[in-house]
Amino acid sequence: MTTSRTSPATGGHHVARRPEARGISGRLTVRSCGHADTGSTDTGSTDTGSTDTSTTDTGTTTAAAVVAQVRELHRELARRTTLAPSPGSDALFGRLVALATDPVSARDADAVLADPAVAALLPDLRRLCADGEFELERSWTRRIVGNADPRAELARFPYCGNYRDLTRLEHHTVSGVADAPVRRVLFVGSGPLPLTSLLLAQEYGCRVDNVDIDPDAAALGAGLTAALGTPGLTFRVGDVEDDAEIDGYDLVYLAALAGLEPDAKLRLLAHLGRCLRPGTLVLARSAHALRALLYPVLDPESLPGLDALAVVHPYTDVVNSVVVARVRG
Numbered sequence: 442m443t444t445s446r447t448s449p450a451t452g453g454h455h456v457a458r459r460p461e462a463r464g465i466s467g468r469l470t471v472r473s474c475g476h477a478d479t480g481s482t483d484t485g486s487t488d489t490g491s492t493d494t495s496t497t498d499t500g501t502t503t504a505a506a507v508v509a510q511v512r513e514l515h516r517e518l519a520r521r522t523t524l525a526p527s528p529g530s531d532a533l534f535g536r537l538v539a540l541a542t543d544p545v546s547a548r549d550a551d552a553v554l555a556d557p558a559v560a561a562l563l564p565d566l567r568r569l570c571a572d573g574e575f576e577l578e579r580s581w582t583r584r585i586v587g588n589a590d591p592r593a594e595l596a597r598f599p600y601c602g603n604y605r606d607l608t609r610l611e612h613h614t615v616s617g618v619a620d621a622p623v624r625r626v627l628f629v630g631s632g633p634l635p636l637t638s639l640l641l642a643q644e645y646g647c648r649v650d651n652v653d654i655d656p657d658a659a660a661l662g663a664g665l666t667a668a669l670g671t672p673g674l675t676f677r678v679g680d681v682e683d684d685a686e687i688d689g690y691d692l693v694y695l696a697a698l699a700g701l702e703p704d705a706k707l708r709l710l711a712h713l714g715r716c717l718r719p720g721t722l723v724l725a726r727s728a729h730a731l732r733a734l735l736y737p738v739l740d741p742e743s744l745p746g747l748d749a750l751a752v753v754h755p756y757t758d759v760v761n762s763v764v765v766a767r768v769r770g
Contacts, residue, residue: 504552508559510540511734515562515569524573526580534573541731542760550730563734564702570735571698575658578634582661591668604636607759611637611724612645614763615692618750619722623647623691629681629709630654630696633661635674637694642673650690651676682712690721697726697736697761706737707745710766714746719770723747727762729754739764 514537524530540546546553553559581598588594595601615623624647628638631651641647653659656678663676681687693713700706706725713723725744728736739762741749747766754762 504549504556507540507546507549507553507731508556510536511553511559511566512562514540515566518569518573519565523576524569525576530573534570537570537734538760541734542758543731544756547730550733553731554733559734566734567698567701567736571701574698575633575655578632579657579661582633582665586661586664586668591665595669598634598636601636603759605640607761608637608640608644610753610755610759611763612641614751614753614765615722615724618765618767619691620720621691623722625690626650626692626694627652627687627690628694628696630694630699631658631662631676632696633658634665635662635676638662638674639666639669639671642671648673649675652679652681654678654680681709684716687713687716688718688721690717692722692724693717695723695725697728701737703737703739706739707743710747711745714744714768717768719768721768722750723766723768725764725766727764728760729762732760732762735760738762741766 514533518524518530518533518537521530521533554563585591585594585598623645626638626641626647626649628635628641628649628651631638631653633655635651638649638651641649651659651662651674653662653676659676659678662674666674666676687693695706695709695713700709710723710725717723725739726736727739729738741752741764744764744766746769748769749764749766751765752762
């Protein structure tokens with residue numbers, strides 16, 4: 442199944458609150474790509490530069506200042522020898538997430554995204570975010586599986602609360618347009634730390650088939666599920682565009698970085714529209730405003746073979762937008 446080497450959004454470089462003792466819990470203030478401080482040694486470039494507030498004397502952001510920050514952050518991330526969790530990469534991803542979610546900077550989002558320099562580097566910036574998320578999730582999944590008490594270790598993952606909030610938002614959005622309760626789910630691009638799938642199974646009683654184009658991601662996800670003893674989840678490796686046997690689901694999830702660029706995501710959606718039975722719901726994670734620095738943006742009016750039913754653009758600290766559509770009959 443087609444996906445980038447990543448899972449949905451996980452969070453920036455922040456200090457987590459103490460997790461609750463049971464289940465998948467915890468909370469941070471910013472929810473997107475990046476790393477928790479895992480105490481690892483920084484093996485990449487260490488020059489992250491100083492944080493630029495990008496504001497004028499009157500407190501309003503200028504597009505030129507935001508563009509300069511985006512270019513600097515891309516340059517520093519691209520020169521690193523590794524994007525694995527480390528103080529240097531954590532700081533850079535944290536700055537990028539803070540910029541993407543800053544409501545003041547968002548006022549200039551259209552001008553920033555239309556800037557030729559930003560438009561040229563945007564595909565590579567998203568790829569760097571995808572690689573950073575994959576490294577973060579792979580590191581934590583190995584840590585959880587290798588622990589004598591994997592549930593307790595999972596609760597220490599600093600972005601569990603992020604996943605819980607996003608999954609709750611998505612569940613309620615789907616419930617508002619679904620004709621019947623969702624029971625069978627296909628998750629395209631589940632990644633190495635499939636927390637959304639775990640939450641769908643544990644809290645909403647769904648059976649979830651997870652697919653990812655990366656063998657390491659699928660193997661790690663299966664290992665994590667086995668270590669936690671969570672029933673109702675399966676994992677396989679594949680490319681959804683090569684698979685026409687994907688019918689029988691109530692809901693198909695498309696991860697934010699499944700199809701790293703808009704054209705690739707539209708091809709995936711077109712394939713789902715052809716192969717799924719009419720009436721099947723499709724949930725695609727998207728982005729808006731400067732969050733487009735991190736994730737592709739979907740136009741709900743241009744979904745091939747699908748009719749948009751609901752679009753949610755959070756103005757909280759949740760990064761991903763939610764687009765829910767139905768396969769045309």
